[in-house]
């Protein structure tokens with residue numbers, strides 16, 4: 001039987017101590033996920049920026065356990081589309097998740113496979129509940145790193161493939177200095 005434990009979560013930096021691994025997603029890991037592929041190529045000719053990183057405490061992938069992670073999304077845009085996570089459904093789709101905003105400004109996009117989409121503005125202290133079956137992606141709509149904490153069932157797993165294939169029904173772009181949610185012309189119904 002696992003022993004109880006505690007950890008330290010730095011609300012300003014999102015650092016989770018101790019954690020087992022940190023995963024880094026660079027722009028080259030997200031080719032084709034942003035709408036403006038010309039802008040993507042122009043950036044990649046010069047550099048390969050870190051779009052986001054996440055640190056995980058890896059716990060048993062079993063029903064009954066929970067997984068814990070913090071994510072930091074860099075500020076920035078590809079064309080006029082804000083940096084974001086890849087987004088995913090859960091491999092076990094009947095599982096939920098809690099996101100808690102810690103620092104910076106962001107927006108959570110949540111959608112069903114049919115493209116029913118909702119957005120929730122995120123910031124420090126905002127807690128979002130993602131019910132079973134909803135895909136989820138976080139977007140940094142601010143000018144500083146956006147940091148959040150996530151808790152989800154041990155056996156939820158990740159299904160990135162469906163989002164890679166369909167995209168999200170809407171995307172967040174900057175218009176007149178402010179975030180605007182627009183229809184994604186590349187959206188393919190799941």
Ligand SMILES: [Fe+2]
Pocket residue numbers: 088089090097136152
């Ligand atoms: Fe998730």
